[in-house]
Amino acid sequence: MPVSGSKSAFSKYYTQIVKECDEAVGWDCVESFDKKGQTMTVLLKDESERIHHIYVNFAQDTFTSTIDTDQVPLSTGLFRYMEQQKKHCYQMSDTWDILDDLDATLCVLQPVHPKRSDLSRRIAISHMATALFEVSPERYYPKLVVYGPAGFVGPLNLRAKELKNIWVTPSGGNGGGGRSVRDNLELVLSMELPRKEEGFDGSDIMLECGICLSFEVEDEAADQVCTNDSCARPFHRQCLIQWLTTKEDTRQSYNTFFGKCPYCSGVSYKYSILLCRNNIASPFV
Numbered sequence: 001m002p003v004s005g006s007k008s009a010f011s012k013y014y015t016q017i018v019k020e021c022d023e024a025v026g027w028d029c030v031e032s033f034d035k036k037g038q039t040m041t042v043l044l045k046d047e048s049e050r051i052h053h054i055y056v057n058f059a060q061d062t063f064t065s066t067i068d069t070d071q072v073p074l075s076t077g078l079f080r081y082m083e084q085q086k087k088h089c090y091q092m093s094d095t096w097d098i099l100d101d102l103d104a105t106l107c108v109l110q111p112v113h114p115k116r117s118d119l120s121r122r123i124a125i126s127h128m129a130t131a132l133f134e135v136s137p138e139r140y141y142p143k144l145v146v147y148g149p150a151g152f153v154g155p156l157n158l159r160a161k162e163l164k165n166i167w168v169t170p171s172g173g174n175g176g177g178g179r180s181v182r183d184n185l186e187l188v189l190s191m192e193l194p195r196k197e198e199g200f201d202g203s204d205i206m207l208e209c210g211i212c213l214s215f216e217v218e219d220e221a222a223d224q225v226c227t228n229d230s231c232a233r234p235f236h237r238q239c240l241i242q243w244l245t246t247k248e249d250t251r252q253s254y255n256t257f258f259g260k261c262p263y264c265s266g267v268s269y270k271y272s273i274l275l276c277r278n279n280i281a282s283p284f285v
């Protein structure tokens with residue numbers, strides 16, 4: 001319980017929230033309360049025994065949490081905010097089961113420190129290819145897109161489209177036996193995936209754009225991959241277009257550029273990039 005007289009000068013909701021801790025929430029779940037009464041951290045355990053944190057910021061008059069990305073005004077009340085967060089946990093439970101299963105067994109490259117609000121994972125599927133796995137509470141089937149050398153990932157992306165015919169959630173549902181995310185993906189892709197417990201960390205996989213050397217630019221991953229399997233360097237679409245337009249031997253036909261990869265230009269492979277957003281470059285032979 002906070003020391004009396006430590007009332008914050010910042011928030012008119014301080015007294016109300018302390019009273020809620022006394023009467024409804026209970027001090028057992030209050031993990032910390034800073035001495036000046038400006039911040040407070042409350043633990044919330046959901047129905048699946050996952051522990052979440054709720055942050056009360058009296059200085060900014062906001063609630064935030066590790067559950068979602070919203071900032072909510074303190075006028076909502078702590079008890080009511082916690083009930084809203086519990087409801088959100090209930091809605092997200094199956095989705096988090098899938099992501100927890102994936103994080104525990106597969107080699108996740110991005111995000112490096114996933115938050116509960118992160119619903120996609122970039123996973124290593126081999127030493128030269130990655131897959132973007134995205135799950136949503138609104139959709140029963142996750143999305144899966146494989147990135148890597150075109151000759152390798154082309155057939156895999158065709159198989160990834162069949163995911164909806166194979167996918168079974170880890171919990172199974174309706175009393176049925178579930179299937180782990182790894183087993184699902186191995187069935188879909190017809191390949192054995194690198195396992196986290198075998199020490200594979202994916203550190204030799206190239207993820208950064210070969211031009212700007214960063215992973216994401218304006219939320220866009222470096223997903224344009226050189227079609228030469230011995231190079232397989234990834235680039236951002238925009239970086240590659242900028243590069244190709246500076247080269248004299250680049251040819252443009254309608255909305256497609258044809259040019260050489262910035263890395264393996266000595267190899268007689270050419271590289272095309274479509275200007276339309278969301279289109280993946282196709283090899284030009």
Ligand SMILES: [Zn+2]
Binds near residue numbers: 210222236239
């Ligand atoms: Zn780039």
Ligand SMILES: [Zn+2]
Binds near residue numbers: 227
């Ligand atoms: Zn290349």
